[in-house]
Amino acid sequence: MGKFLLWAIIILAVLFVSRILSHQKAQARRAADRRQNAASRDAAESMVRCAHCQIYLPRSEAYMSQGKTWCCAEHAKLGLKQ
Incomplete structure (x- = not known):
């Protein structure tokens, strides 16, 4: 029972860390998209x-x-x- 509990905690910890990392990557991607959109709006042709x-x-x-x-x-x- 002790080994099962240990493995469950390890798996949950890995899933938690991977979720945090993917969330940070998504935020960075959205920020880069916003910067790119702002730059293209500023470069609008007359x-x-x-x-x-x-x-x-x-x-x-x-x-x-x-x-x-x-x-x-x-x-x-x-x-x-x-």
Whole structure:
């Protein structure tokens, strides 16, 4: 009976320690995800408007010509919409 009780205590202790360690890992993972999400929110790209069709698009995708932004080369050729 004594050996059974000893093994039960050892098994329960191992399970308890493993649960604590997995909980700490999960907390660290959540904290890292929060930091990464905050960094990606801060790095949001600005939007610009096409001078011809007035749609908004990311600045990295826009064409710059004659001091204005355009959504495509065709609209840059057409110029301002009348």
